[in-house]
Amino acid sequence: MNRFLHFILLSISIFLGFTFWGAGMAKLFHEHQFFGWIGPVWLIEELEPYGLGFYGKFIALSQICIGYMLVTTRYKLLGSIMMIPMIANILMVTISLDWRGTPYVLAFLLLLNLILLWQYRDFFRPLIDEGKSRFDIKTRRIRTASGHLVWLAGLGLQLFAIQVSYWNWIVACGVVLTGLVLSALSFRADLISVATEEVKIP
Template identity: 60%
Template sequence: MKKIIPQLISVFLGFTFWGAGMVKLYAGHRFIGWIGPPWLVERLAEYELGLFAEFIAICQITIGFMLLTTRFKLIGSIMLLPMILNILMVTVSQNWAGTPYVLAILLLMNLYLLWQYRDYFQPLIDETFPINSLRTKSERTWIGHGIWLTGLIINLLSIPVSHSQLYLAFSLVGIGLLLSLLAFRLDRYYLS
């Protein structure tokens, strides 16, 4: 039970931010997403900030994908912290009703994830490496990392495809997610 809760939180946060980024960039905003205004890119383009909004969406996709697939949940949760804080500051400064509370809950969930990995931060603070680690090293391979990265790239490539072939784009998303999840199996195969 102790390990399943961080996994579920990681998947939930990952789905939340991955979907929020995808819905901003997909044709007609036809993607699954429950937070974030899907019209953000168009609205910021009026102020010549469209490229910035696309960058934010791609960051949301990448960070969300790290958490959703749980392969890089520590890096993803570290990267998610400033993203949530920035979004929170925008919503507070714009006086959005309700959204800051939702973001505060997401922030607490992310802080819980970071707390689960607190012993990894000691070397960053001390600038030394621990002699004995309390954690067991999870075995991962470069082949698994490559397959995971291929899945992320396929997800990103589905965005321009969505503007001409929506169902093909959805298929690419599914293939990308499946590849990224299969990376764990490849690790086990090559390490056994």
């Protein structure tokens, strides 16, 4: 994959991730004071009269987790797969509530998501064949348990920041940034873990 294409795909991942991660955080942050460009931030309040407030919170948490997979670029494949049913759920809500314009925005975001999935097309043939396929799967960067744990710690800080926002908005933003930096360091944790294993091998 050439550098320009890699940059484009990375940019799509970050854009999609920020879009949905920011949307979910804005729904749950105190008084919806979080950065994001897509709404509505008051989805939970809109659904509560129909007894669907808890469902609205579920959507928000899904947006945070799935979006975070993409904005940190560590789990682009898993995040892209999970984003399809999430967008479908949001689309059904917007159609049911007759929100005009939103379905077109979601269609554009779904298109970007499909572009991301296309780079992982070599993974899908074994799924279709329900087993080993004669088609090769391209090698990709090694992931390690330590890297996964570092990334999960960063995600945990995002959820913790929501609670902190009810106490102090500035501190909550600091917790969010700390989590993002920590998750970015998960790639470094992979390299350290791999290097350590190589040293152990006689």
